[in-house]
Amino acid sequence: MLLSGAQLLGPVARRLICPERWTDSYPAWESFAQELDALLEYADAEGGLHHLAPRLESKNAQRDEALEELRVAYWLHNWRFPVVQWEPRGLGGKVGEYLISTPEKKRVFVEVKSPGWEGQLSNAERQAGRAKQPKYQNLEGGAVGNWIPLQKCIASDKTYPKFAPTQPNLLVVADDLMFPLHYCLDHVDVALYNRHPGYGTTGYFNSPSYENLGGVGIFRAFSDGRGVEYEFKIFDNPFALPATKLPPSLMGTFKEKKTDIVRATFTGNTTRHIF
Numbered sequence: 001m002l003l004s005g006a007q008l009l010g011p012v013a014r015r016l017i018c019p020e021r022w023t024d025s026y027p028a029w030e031s032f033a034q035e036l037d038a039l040l041e042y043a044d045a046e047g048g049l050h051h052l053a054p055r056l057e058s059k060n061a062q063r064d065e066a067l068e069e070l071r072v073a074y075w076l077h078n079w080r081f082p083v084v085q086w087e088p089r090g091l092g093g094k095v096g097e098y099l100i101s102t103p104e105k106k107r108v109f110v111e112v113k114s115p116g117w118e119g120q121l122s123n124a125e126r127q128a129g130r131a132k133q134p135k136y137q138n139l140e141g142g143a144v145g146n147w148i149p150l151q152k153c154i155a156s157d158k159t160y161p162k163f164a165p166t167q168p169n170l171l172v173v174a175d176d177l178m179f180p181l182h183y184c185l186d187h188v189d190v191a192l193y194n195r196h197p198g199y200g201t202t203g204y205f206n207s208p209s210y211e212n213l214g215g216v217g218i219f220r221a222f223s224d225g226r227g228v229e230y231e232f233k234i235f236d237n238p239f240a241l242p243a244t245k246l247p248p249s250l251m252g253t254f255k256e257k258k259t260d261i262v263r264a265t266f267t268g269n270t271t272r273h274i275f
Contacts, residue, residue, distance in 0.1 A: 006019040006022060008027055008028065008029075008030060008033045009027070009033060009036070010033045010034060010036065010037035011037065012036075012037035012038075012040050012041050012044075013033070013036050013037055013040055016040045016044060016049065016053070017040065017053055017056050017057050018057050019057065020057075021057060021058055021059055022059075022060060022063065023059070023060060024060050026060070026063070026064075029223065031223050031227055031228050031265040031267075032223065032228060032265075034228070034262075034264045034265045035221075035228040035262050035264065035265050036067075037264065038074070038262055038263075038264035038265070039067070039070045039071065039074055040056075042070075042073075042074050042077065043070055043073075043074075046073075046077070046082075046083060047086060048070070048073065048083065048086045048098070051086045051087050052066050052069065052070055056070075064114065064176075065112075065114045068112055068114045068174035068219070068221075069097050069112045071174070071219070071221050071230065072097075072110070072112050072172050072174065072217075072219055072232075073097070073098055073100075074262075075219070075230050075232060075260075075275075076100050076110075078260075078275040079253060079258075079275070080103070081100045081101065081102055081108075081249075081250065081253075082100060082101055083098040083099065083100055084098075084099050084100065084101045084107060085098060085099040085107075086098050088109060090109055090111075090162035090163060090164050090169075091161060091162055091163060091164040091165075091212070092161065092162075094161060094162040095162075096109050096110060096111045096162055097110050097111055097112045098110050102247040102249045102250055103247075103249045104247045104248070104249060106168055106247045107167065107168075108167070108168040108169070108170050108214075108246065108247065108250065109162075109163065109164070109167055109168065109169045109170070110169075110170050110171075110172060111159060111162055111163075111169070111170070111171050111172070112171075112172045112173075112174060112219075113153050113156075113159060113171065113172070113173050113174075114173075114174050114175060114176060115149050115150075115152070115153045115173065115175050115176070115177060145187075146177060146179060146181060146184050146187035147187045147188070147190040147191035147194070147199065147201065148191075148201070149175070149177055150173065150175075150181065150187070150188060150191040150216075151191050151201065151204060153171075153173060153175075154171065154191075154204055154210065154213070154216065155204075159171065160210065160212070160213065163212040163213050163244065164212065164244075165211070165212050165241055165243060165244060166243050166244075167243060167244065168214045168243070168244055168245060168246050168247060168250075169212060169213050169214050169244050170214055170215055170216075170217060170234070170246060170250070171213060171215075171216050171217070172216075172217040172218075172219050173216060173217065173218055173219065174219040174220060174221075175218075180220065181218050182218055182220045182231060185218065185233070185257075188216070188218060188235060189203075189235075190203065191203060191204065192204055192205040192206075192216065192235050192237075193205055193206060193235075194206070205235070205236075205237045205238060205239060206239070207239055208239045209239075210237065210239070211237075211239055211240055211241045211244065212240075212241065212244050213237055213240065213244065214236065214237055214240045214244045214245050214246040215234045215235055215236040215237055215240070215246045215251070216234070216235050216237075217232055217233065217234045217235075217254065218232070218233050218235070219231070219232045220232075223265070225267065226261060226266070226267050227261040227262060227265035227266040227267050227274075228261065228262045228265040229259055229260065229261050229262070230259070230260055230261075230262065231257060231258070231259045232254055232257070232258050232259075233254055233255075233256065233257040233258070234246065234250065234251060234254040234255060236251055236255070260274065260275045261274045261275070262274075262275065263275060
């Protein structure tokens with residue numbers, strides 16, 4: 001059932017956050033309202049709400065970024081990679097999202113980025129106000145060169161410089177590109193591993209150039225009627241430093257794509273795993 005914006009907030013959300021600055025229809029669907037309650041309950045119990053609440057209550061774009069960070073934390077927690085520190089300091093004192101613990105007693109520094117379709121617009125499109133219009137218009141969009149925004153995300157001054165050479169580091173990308181990365185994982189392969197000159201770029205994981213980064217995860221949340229589902233896969237960096245490589249338990253779990261349903265949103269009609 002589709003409702004308008006905060007009218008659909010569940011009891012946990014109404015208790016813990018204030019949506020006054022939201023201007024869109026989120027959560028819109030009951031399943032996403034149920035998911036939000038589950039996420040907030042988790043964050044409150046695990047000590048992360050204090051850090052996330054100001055951005056969850058902020059404007060739509062900042063809220064959505066914070067939601068993705070919280071979703072990834074909740075997902076990892078339920079796969080037994082719990083957050084042990086929120087907003088840890090990385091290289092040069094730069095702040096990341098969280099540290100997670102692994103069965104090997106390793107602590108992995110996690111950074112979550114959400115590149116959007118607006119970043120794919122040309123200067124002319126921005127000047128014409130395209131960024132303020134709906135994402136899709138007249139069937140426009142496509143997956144052409146989707147490795148470019150991923151490489152830009154990795155190389156950004158707000159991303160790679162955070163990763164210290166002394167600990168495992170994971171970048172999780174939860175994108176909102178014109179054609180999202182989860183629909184074209186072969187473009188992720190191009191961004192990370194390509195050696196063919198025809199693509200106009202060399203994969204970032206083909207040399208030690210990004211040796212401080214242990215791997216890149218591609219994450220998405222979606223709903224097709226069975227509940228809110230999360231999908232995740234990690235691409236490892238064979239040239240990562242020994243200290244920055246991702247632990248075997250993390251790579252062993254997510255080297256192949258995993259898709260599961262958030263238990264609080266489950267409709268009772270699925271063969272998928274529920275967490």
